[in-house]
Amino acid sequence: MNIVVCVKYVPDAQSERAFREQDKTVDRDAVDGLLSEVDEYAVEEALKIVEASEGEVTVLTVGPAQAADAIKKALQMGADKGVHVCDDAIHGSDAAATSLVLAEAIKKATDGSPELVLMGMTSTDGVMGVVPAMVAERLGMPQVTFASELTIEGGSLRARRDGDAASDTIEASLPALVSVTDQINEPRYPSFKGIMAAKKKPVEQWTLADLGVDAGAVGIDAAWTKVIDVAKRPPRAQGTIVKDEGDGGTKLAEFLAAGKFL
Amino acid sequence: MAPVQRLMPTEIGEELIELTRDICAKELAPRVDEAERRARDNGEFPREVFDILGRAGLLSLPQPEEYGGAGQPYEVYLQVIEEIASVWMSAAVGTSVHSLTAYPILTFGTPQQRTALLPDILDGTRIGAYALSEQGAGSDIGSMTTRATRDTESASESDSESDTGSTSEREGDGGAGGEGYRITGRKAWISHAGHADYYTTFARTADSGGRGLSCFIVPGDAKGLSFGQPERTMGLHADIVREVMYDQVEVSADRRIGAEGQGMAIALAALDAGRLGISAAATGLAQAALNVASAYARERQQFGRAIGEFQGLAFLLADMQAAVSSARATYLYAARLKDAGRPFGAEAAAAKLIATDAAMRVTTDAVQVLGGAGYTSDFPLERYMREAKVTQIFEGTNQIQRLVISRHLLGG
Ligand SMILES: Cc1cc2nc3c(=O)[nH]c(=O)nc-3n(C[C@H](O)[C@H](O)[C@H](O)COP(=O)(O)OP(=O)(O)OC[C@H]3O[C@@H](n4cnc5c(N)ncnc54)[C@H](O)[C@@H]3O)c2cc1C
Numbered sequence: 218m219n220i221v222v223c224v225k226y227v228p229d230a231q232s233e234r235a236f237r238e239q240d241k242t243v244d245r246d247a248v249d250g251l252l253s254e255v256d257e258y259a260v261e262e263a264l265k266i267v268e269a270s271e272g273e274v275t276v277l278t279v280g281p282a283q284a285a286d287a288i289k290k291a292l293q294m295g296a297d298k299g300v301h302v303c304d305d306a307i308h309g310s311d312a313a314a315t316s317l318v319l320a321e322a323i324k325k326a327t328d329g330s331p332e333l334v335l336m337g338m339t340s341t342d343g344v345m346g347v348v349p350a351m352v353a354e355r356l357g358m359p360q361v362t363f364a365s366e367l368t369i370e371g372g373s374l375r376a377r378r379d380g381d382a383a384s385d386t387i388e389a390s391l392p393a394l395v396s397v398t399d400q401i402n403e404p405r406y407p408s409f410k411g412i413m414a415a416k417k418k419p420v421e422q423w424t425l426a427d428l429g430v431d432a433g434a435v436g437i438d439a440a441w442t443k444v445i446d447v448a449k450r451p452p453r454a455q456g457t458i459v460k461d462e463g464d465g466g467t468k469l470a471e472f473l474a475a476g477k478f479l
Numbered sequence: 480m481a482p483v484q485r486l487m488p489t490e491i492g493e494e495l496i497e498l499t500r501d502i503c504a505k506e507l508a509p510r511v512d513e514a515e516r517r518a519r520d521n522g523e524f525p526r527e528v529f530d531i532l533g534r535a536g537l538l539s540l541p542q543p544e545e546y547g548g549a550g551q552p553y554e555v556y557l558q559v560i561e562e563i564a565s566v567w568m569s570a571a572v573g574t575s576v577h578s579l580t581a582y583p584i585l586t587f588g589t590p591q592q593r594t595a596l597l598p599d600i601l602d603g604t605r606i607g608a609y610a611l612s613e614q615g616a617g618s619d620i621g622s623m624t625t626r627a628t629r630d631t632e633s634a635s636e637s638d639s640e641s642d643t644g645s646t647s648e649r650e651g652d653g654g655a656g657g658e659g660y661r662i663t664g665r666k667a668w669i670s671h672a673g674h675a676d677y678y679t680t681f682a683r684t685a686d687s688g689g690r691g692l693s694c695f696i697v698p699g700d701a702k703g704l705s706f707g708q709p710e711r712t713m714g715l716h717a718d719i720v721r722e723v724m725y726d727q728v729e730v731s732a733d734r735r736i737g738a739e740g741q742g743m744a745i746a747l748a749a750l751d752a753g754r755l756g757i758s759a760a761a762t763g764l765a766q767a768a769l770n771v772a773s774a775y776a777r778e779r780q781q782f783g784r785a786i787g788e789f790q791g792l793a794f795l796l797a798d799m800q801a802a803v804s805s806a807r808a809t810y811l812y813a814a815r816l817k818d819a820g821r822p823f824g825a826e827a828a829a830a831k832l833i834a835t836d837a838a839m840r841v842t843t844d845a846v847q848v849l850g851g852a853g854y855t856s857d858f859p860l861e862r863y864m865r866e867a868k869v870t871q872i873f874e875g876t877n878q879i880q881r882l883v884i885s886r887h888l889l890g891g
Contacts, residue, residue, distance in 0.1 A: 293494075405534075406498065406501065406502055406506075406534070406535050407498055407535070408498075408534060408535045408536040409495065409498075409535065409536030409537070409540070409549045410536055412491065412494050412495070412498065413491070
């Protein structure tokens with residue numbers, strides 16, 4: 218089975234992140250980026266499926282030039298080829314526009330007939346979690362989100378979704394789109410051999426024109442919502458210190474009760 | 480703390496450093512404390528570290544690709560060792576020792592021996608121990624008494640391994656047909672002993688002092704091989720060391736590496752390269768100590784300001800930084816000589832001397848920077864300090880490094 222894995226290049230959460238003054242979008246030049254960690258699970262799952270049967274794994278990213286690093290990491294892990302959709306007009310796109318570009322790129326990458334599309338359940342920067350559902354909708358495919366276990370059997374798949382109180386097992390016919398959680402597997406690290414092999418793997422560069430997507434349909438001006446202001450969260454206020462004068466326990470209980478913790 | 484600035488000679492070198500940092504942060508760092516404690520208390524050996532590093536290809540960076548290595552220059556390999564050491568010293572030393580055990584096979588083995596032995600070693604399927612030292616023969620290895628005697632029943636045996644047919648088929652069958660050697664003796668302070676899959680063993684084949692030694696690869700499950708209790712060491716606990724006892728251990732002739740009598744030359748050549756690994760590891764350890772100390776000096780307030788604002792302490796930190804920088808520069812210089820195929824023995828000995836002395840001083844001073852906190856195990860510095868000490872002792876004490884350097888200088 219051939220699998221397309223959508224991956225996102227996100228700012229490294231370890232570093233100080235900033236927004237651009239002019240349009241309140243993330244300043245990507247100011248921070249180091251990396252393959253969104255949750256997407257590593259999607260890549261790993263795709264590699265496992267292909268290793269157990271056959272087929273090719275294509276990693277697809279929509280993002281600025283630096284996003285090539287996300288593809289590189291996935292290729293180093295073992296994916297077969299990459300597609301990088303890069304176009305200045307995409308800057309500032311919202312989830313709906315991003316899903317449009319992804320859906321068109323998936324179609325083009327699979328000659329119009331994708332078999333299985335995998336994604337992380339959410340990006341580690343935007344944390345919207347809606348793009349998988351939107352892409353599935355655009356492709357007219359069953360959407361199976363938040364999968365913590367996935368098995369492929371013939372023309373269908375089974376996935377386990379873990380809720381707070383219960384786990385469901387879902388069956389869907391293929392082709393389908395599945396978003397995965399960080400419970401589904403343990404992503405592998407690249408290896409020296411993987412790093413060397415990745416250098417020879419093909420990565421295609423596409424623009425909106427290559428996908429036949431109208432530049433007016435995406436980007437910051439087409440976004441349904443706009444960020445008007447960004448403010449840092451104020452530093453946390455000093456905590457309350459309860460001095461124990463023999464009644465420490467009572468005071469502590471009162472404090473917790475006041476906050477409705479008890 | 481910003482990571483160390485590294486000038487890597489190639490893009491692949493940069494990518495390997497990135498991979499190493501990733502694995503160190505996510506796989507090694509979370510394991511260190513628990514694994515060191517279990518090694519100290521129960522003698523448990525963290526074998527999984529070798530699996531993790533082996534899978535990533537980091538156990539075999541300097542060896543040629545033809546045998547499963549990565550074909551990387553020492554300039555890259557050693558900086559990877561340094562990065563590992565800055566997170567887990569025992570893991571870095573283990574990686575270096577593992578390379579040391581493969582060195583004789585790679586450099587002095589026949590093509591058949593290399594093909595038969597190296598692939599499993601380089602991918603970490605089999606890990607090695609380097610059995611050279613003895614209770615009575617530490618610095619003075621020429622006085623070793625472990626003896627390898629030719630099996631007398633053996634039919635007259637050709638000296639040329641290539642004439643004895645397929646070596647790989649006979650792997651592990653320990654001298655079939657009585658052809659080969661029997662090793663008897665005792666090795667001391669052997670890293671990985673009892674857990675290694677093979678022992679690169681040096682033993683006496685003739686009574687001619689240093690010229691009577693030979694090198695053998697002894698399988699870990701060989702009959703007659705046994706081990707002492709793990710030594711109670713000062714630190715570096717996950718580097719389990721103990722005695723290795725050989726009682727009439729049979730080794731086939733095709734597991735002798737190099738010629739009879741070549742053992743001393745092989746051991747010393749392996750140590751020249753191995754010392755670079757120890758130098759890099761010591762540098763990483765010193766860097767780790769410096770990182771903890773400088774972060775603390777910025778935070779800790781006394782007399783109404785950060786202690787780092789007192790020049791008496793700021794200059795101590797500056798000296799620590801200078802020591803780390805000179806250690807790194809010195810081992811990298813030796814590495815570049817080696818990579819260029821030039822003689823590098825004296826420079827490797829100097830690197831070992833400088834880097835390990837730097838590690839001892841920097842870790843000791845780092846404890847000083849933290850004061851009482853540094854002396855407790857709430858911070859890793861007391862551990863770093865104990866780990867630094869052994870780097871001045873193994874793979875040739877620092878006195879022996881001076882001996883090596885002065886012999887290069889003065890001859891003799
Ligand atoms: C944790 C650990 C791991 C080890 N791992 C291994 C291993 O894997 N394989 C292995 O084979 N060995 C290993 N060793 C052994 C180590 O290499 C020896 O301890 C070391 O070579 C020193 O030998 P020694 O202990 O017998 O000291 P000695 O040789 O007895 O030296 C004692 C002191 O005398 C000094 N000295 C000796 N000769 C001279 C001289 N000519 N001039 C001036 N000073 C001199 C030394 O510098 C030292 O200070 C390990 C040791 C330790 C502690």
